Amino acid sequence: MTTTPAETQIEIGRYVGQNVPRVEDRRLLQGQGEFADDVWMHRQGYAHFVRSPHGHARIVSVNPRRALELDGVYAVLTGEEAKEMCQVPFFQIAPEPAGRIEEYPLAVDKARYHGDAVAVVLAETRELARDAAGLVEVDYEPLPAVVDTVAAADSGAPLLHEQVGTNVAWHGVYDWGDIDWALENADHVVEIDRLHFHRFSSTPLECNGAVVNWDPGTDVVTVTSNNQMPMFASMVIGPTLGVASNRLLFSSQDIGGAFGIKIGSYPQIAALALLSRKAGRPVKWTEYRTDHMLSAGHGNERVFLDTKVAVMKDGTILGFKTRAFDDAGGYLHYEPLGAVIWSQVCCGCYRFKHIQVDYTETLTNKCPTVPNRGYSRLQHLWAIERVIDLVAHELGFDPVELRKRNYVQPDEYPYETPNGCVYDSGDLPRSLDIALELIHADRWRERQRELGQGSGKRIGIGIGSTLDSGTNNFGQARIINPDLPFSGNGEAAYVKLDLYGEVNVNLGTTPQGQSHETTAAQVVADVLGVTHEMVHVTAGFDQRQNTYVAFSGTYASQFAVTGLAAAQGAAEKLRREIVELAAFALQADAGEIDLADGTCYVRGDRDRAIPFIGVANMVYSNNAVLPMEMRDRYSLNCRHVYVPPFQVPDSETKRGNLTLTYASQIHACVVEIDEETGEVAILDYAAVDDCGRRINPKIVEGQVHGATALGLGAALYEAFEYDEDGQLQQASFYDYHAITALDAPEIKTGEIESPSPFTPNGAKGMGEGGGAPLHAICSAIQDALGDRDAIVSDSHNPWERVWRLVHSGERGEPRGVSVISRSGGEPAP
Amino acid sequence: MVEAGTIQTIEVTVNGEKHRATVASRQLLVHFLRDSLAMKGTHIGCDTGSCGACTVIIDGRLTKSCMLLAPQADGAEIETIEGVAPDGQLTPVQEAFHEQHGLQCGYCTPGLVMAATFLLRRNPDPTEDEIRRAIRGNICRCTGYVNIVRSIASAAAREAA
Numbered sequence: 001m002t003t004t005p006a007e008t009q010i011e012i013g014r015y016v017g018q019n020v021p022r023v024e025d026r027r028l029l030q031g032q033g034e035f036a037d038d039v040w041m042h043r044q045g046y047a048h049f050v051r052s053p054h055g056h057a058r059i060v061s062v063n064p065r066r067a068l069e070l071d072g073v074y075a076v077l078t079g080e081e082a083k084e085m086c087q088v089p090f091f092q093i094a095p096e097p098a099g100r101i102e103e104y105p106l107a108v109d110k111a112r113y114h115g116d117a118v119a120v121v122l123a124e125t126r127e128l129a130r131d132a133a134g135l136v137e138v139d140y141e142p143l144p145a146v147v148d149t150v151a152a153a154d155s156g157a158p159l160l161h162e163q164v165g166t167n168v169a170w171h172g173v174y175d176w177g178d179i180d181w182a183l184e185n186a187d188h189v190v191e192i193d194r195l196h197f198h199r200f201s202s203t204p205l206e207c208n209g210a211v212v213n214w215d216p217g218t219d220v221v222t223v224t225s226n227n228q229m230p231m232f233a234s235m236v237i238g239p240t241l242g243v244a245s246n247r248l249l250f251s252s253q254d255i256g257g258a259f260g261i262k263i264g265s266y267p268q269i270a271a272l273a274l275l276s277r278k279a280g281r282p283v284k285w286t287e288y289r290t291d292h293m294l295s296a297g298h299g300n301e302r303v304f305l306d307t308k309v310a311v312m313k314d315g316t317i318l319g320f321k322t323r324a325f326d327d328a329g330g331y332l333h334y335e336p337l338g339a340v341i342w343s344q345v346c347c348g349c350y351r352f353k354h355i356q357v358d359y360t361e362t363l364t365n366k367c368p369t370v371p372n373r374g375y376s377r378l379q380h381l382w383a384i385e386r387v388i389d390l391v392a393h394e395l396g397f398d399p400v401e402l403r404k405r406n407y408v409q410p411d412e413y414p415y416e417t418p419n420g421c422v423y424d425s426g427d428l429p430r431s432l433d434i435a436l437e438l439i440h441a442d443r444w445r446e447r448q449r450e451l452g453q454g455s456g457k458r459i460g461i462g463i464g465s466t467l468d469s470g471t472n473n474f475g476q477a478r479i480i481n482p483d484l485p486f487s488g489n490g491e492a493a494y495v496k497l498d499l500y501g502e503v504n505v506n507l508g509t510t511p512q513g514q515s516h517e518t519t520a521a522q523v524v525a526d527v528l529g530v531t532h533e534m535v536h537v538t539a540g541f542d543q544r545q546n547t548y549v550a551f552s553g554t555y556a557s558q559f560a561v562t563g564l565a566a567a568q569g570a571a572e573k574l575r576r577e578i579v580e581l582a583a584f585a586l587q588a589d590a591g592e593i594d595l596a597d598g599t600c601y602v603r604g605d606r607d608r609a610i611p612f613i614g615v616a617n618m619v620y621s622n623n624a625v626l627p628m629e630m631r632d633r634y635s636l637n638c639r640h641v642y643v644p645p646f647q648v649p650d651s652e653t654k655r656g657n658l659t660l661t662y663a664s665q666i667h668a669c670v671v672e673i674d675e676e677t678g679e680v681a682i683l684d685y686a687a688v689d690d691c692g693r694r695i696n697p698k699i700v701e702g703q704v705h706g707a708t709a710l711g712l713g714a715a716l717y718e719a720f721e722y723d724e725d726g727q728l729q730q731a732s733f734y735d736y737h738a739i740t741a742l743d744a745p746e747i748k749t750g751e752i753e754s755p756s757p758f759t760p761n762g763a764k765g766m767g768e769g770g771g772a773p774l775h776a777i778c779s780a781i782q783d784a785l786g787d788r789d790a791i792v793s794d795s796h797n798p799w800e801r802v803w804r805l806v807h808s809g810e811r812g813e814p815r816g817v818s819v820i821s822r823s824g825g826e827p828a829p
Numbered sequence: 830m831v832e833a834g835t836i837q838t839i840e841v842t843v844n845g846e847k848h849r850a851t852v853a854s855r856q857l858l859v860h861f862l863r864d865s866l867a868m869k870g871t872h873i874g875c876d877t878g879s880c881g882a883c884t885v886i887i888d889g890r891l892t893k894s895c896m897l898l899a900p901q902a903d904g905a906e907i908e909t910i911e912g913v914a915p916d917g918q919l920t921p922v923q924e925a926f927h928e929q930h931g932l933q934c935g936y937c938t939p940g941l942v943m944a945a946t947f948l949l950r951r952n953p954d955p956t957e958d959e960i961r962r963a964i965r966g967n968i969c970r971c972t973g974y975v976n977i978v979r980s981i982a983s984a985a986a987r988e989a990a
Contacts, residue, residue: 203970
């Protein structure tokens, strides 16, 4: 399967490609942004959820009497009541049997994770709502919990959703090429018993929040929230609430970070809508941090068992097989889409031809997972980078040379992967060279040798090679469930000329720091020949005035492609209208009209000109000057929907072009391990980005910095862990150590620009970053361990785990890795 | 010992303006600023004093306003993000954040601007290490702190020039 090259490519203009300063900054720097908790409505009450203290429990009864006795408590909504008010349970993406899950806005009958919401209280003040929530008496009968994804798949495990009959949310075997042939014919087979990718979250600094009003007069439900994928939320909760989408109206202005996590707020929003309907008041909800940690959604945890890698003696890796178990938590929120999304990058940066992944997603008594920056791909990409480093470690290859030998080479693009994805462009070996130069890898290699034994310190050099796939083909959902009516992707934009000739843009997106106001203005200004300052991009999203499609929102590394292509297309339509109107006014041919500085000129004659205000005047307030046949042809309000050139993937073979663009991130780092404490200090760090044509390089660099720091935090500090009863151990920023300015290193950046041949502007979506710091830190710790037997098999490496790795040989644990070499397959020297 | 539901009258000066208000004894100062005085620039990112989004300057000391009850601020002089540049202009610190791309979503920004402002008042020429120490109580999830550190260093250089 191939992707059609885009027909037109706009040249870098006056603004596109420049570091235009952000237009969002002024209001945010002055504290004048409008975030979810900044919104109030007359007569509003404050909502607080009652949450299960148990990992798994039957709800025997919920008694709100004592809460309702407090002065100022307006209403309490229980799970049972909520269910009665709903038309249907939430729509499930999963096929049978997990498609039988019945989830309502609040837990009914059972609580399935620590923090599961069983009731919600509405009161006059925040404090009172919280107090009253504490007075709701819930009688629980605790049940055995299952918190391990592999154990959850056992037939004897406690069931989360009895009507499903299993905790397996999805299972399938992805099999491309011929892995059995590869393993039989390889010179070496490297076997890795278990790799574990841990649970964490990007924990946006602003928690979830919403003001929801079920208007009793019109039955219109307004949701002013920080949900980042409002049309998805609308499509899930609308049928459940029995509210048509033309009466369920989402809006947001500024969003305080989201990183995918704020896709997951829709169950709460649905509960708030019902509470508002019951109480006859607007409902204001701002999540407390502890609620956020317990229930807002975590990133996916994944275990890879019995990985077998086929390696030739020259270092060529033919492919690998593995059994993946992914832990989706107590309900399926957006899952099991993660069970296919990883396959956008099935071979990572490498030319592996033979891949088999036996993939199981399970339900466990933990917080439901939601897409978290790098969603589902970073887990798989991390496993591939562990494979590369462990092959190098076990067979004696240089990790740099092994990568370069197996990377997709620069002359192979567009490169088709074993599952039919098309890598659009790139130069991975050069990116790696730049990264290694930035950290002065050669000097550190020498220093590592000099350091020797007995210094108490170890130095390691690590590499993380990763892809940031962007602009999904939602048709991949059909690989999970062939009955789903989804495919393709797209985004919408309006560009209009306003009454006095001003340019206004509005978008279907919900930015959370990605600078859409700035970059959309850059693109539109270049198309229309106006200054950046003359273009006003409406801040935020409002369903009542913005245009949208079902895919609208801000997620999955796609704005530079989908959002900006929509803005560009709408601006081009507006440009055609302006040019034709100007040609009429100036008695010229449309082909002779140039636009510059907000004025239309006849080429070669600057005296024949009409400013945009004159063009606007002809349409808005002086239309009798136009000939009859022109009057209904021009609106100066232009909408464009960008639709990428996708086809529906094949759900049988699990092949298809799943993503339009592949930005790459190659990271390199140097760490120093203190042998006595296990502390890992980052001595140098570099990230090299290739996201095709950069619309605003400084904004791209900012995204690289942010993705890097979140990855470093996850690699060294941040983890969500549950005890065997399903109690979350890190439910606040005391226990969950979000990376600080003291932990984070100075991050050096480098870049190359390999324009995408498939996008209208040559850009690739970026921002998620593919988890490269997790790969690079694990790689560096492995390197620091030198020829010791220990292997880095966990993505989370706090001091204690590193200390154990450094001292592992002393206690003789199983290594977790082995090599079978065939005749002639001697390890490399 | 004051009962949970008790009401108290307090008088505070916020950005040079005196406010006399009746508050619940248990109300957090940050909620008083945001909900009662409608100054929405001071943000809330956690309930444990960990994140610094609510940082303000109280009687010349950098303070997390979620760690104080409103009545504890009785008689205090409070400086918030709304007050750092009262005429609608940007201070050199704010200008530097803009030029160095020191903010993305902008949620942590008011707290960081307060922390940076406080640092540069006491130490106009900080080292990178001193800058990082000064903002260690402010969590940012977007920038990796790189451009925030650059912004503060650049503001210091600008003020020195």
